[in-house]
Amino acid sequence: MRNELVSVVAVLSMIVIAVPALVAAQQTEAPVEPAPAAEGDFVTKIFKITYADVKDIASVISLFGGGTRPNPTLRVIAWTGPEADLPAVEAAIRALDVAPVPEPNVELMIYFLFAGKEAATKTDVPAALDGVAVQLEDVFGYTNVRLIEVTAMRVRNGSHGKIDGILPQRLADNREARYSFSFQRLFVTEDSAGRSIRLDGLEAGVQAPHTFVEDGQDTTRYLRTGISTDIDLREGQKAVIGKTSIEGGAETVFVVVTGTIIE
Secondary structure, three states, X not given: OHHHHHHHHHHHHHHHHHHHHHHHHHHHOOOOOOOXXXXXXXXXXXXXXXXXXXXXXXXXXXXXXXXXXXXXXXXEEEEEEEHHHHHHHHHHHHHHOOOOOOOOEEXXXXXXXXXXXXXXXXXXXXXXXXXXXXXXXXXXXXXXXXXXXXXXXXXXXXXXXEEEEEOOOOOOOOOOOEEEEEXXXXXXXXXXXXXXXXXXXXEEEEEEEEEEEEOOEEEEEEEEEEEEEXXXXXXXXXXXXXXXXXXXXXXXXXXXXXXXXXX
16 A cells, blocks of 8 residues: 555656646747738739820839739730839829820911012002012012912821912913922921921922924923922911022012911
């Protein structure tokens, strides 16, 4: 009986000793380090592109990082990246995807004036061209000025233009003539003095009958005479861009241009 009691006491002593040892082991174990905080959640957003080129917009917003997938067919861009960068991406797309500013149109009025130096002064031009008629008389000495054709054309900024026709009023001896007016490019410019219209590669001329002797007989052929120049024209200004002579200078046609910019 004594031996059994001793054995039970020994077992209990071992249990008592083991429990503190287990507690001590748990207290000395290294603590678990918490996971580092994430920089931010990733989000995905699809942007509808209305005006701009989808690939051009995608190439810009790819600079913010993340993933960019443009779809030109659907005109959308899918972007995936840190949520913190989303406002910057949205702002960039708003700034770039805007409706293009329409190019202004320009309405040109082209006047063809016949000018002669008869002794008697005779002017037959619209009131809007009175100043031009005075200029032709004072500067060039033409006392007989009349309008033989006026035509109009409207072109977009940066475009070329051309117009041809038959002069409805005959020349001095009742002969028919044709006219042409063209330019390679029109530009609207602006400075401190206002807006101007630039015409590059302008050509204006008249195709008129010329009579000469060939094989002892009078022969008439249509020959073209004209003007080639570049001009800058203030909006609303009437400018004499040049003259072309017919029949060796006996008859002269002046070309006058004015332009109005239409927004």
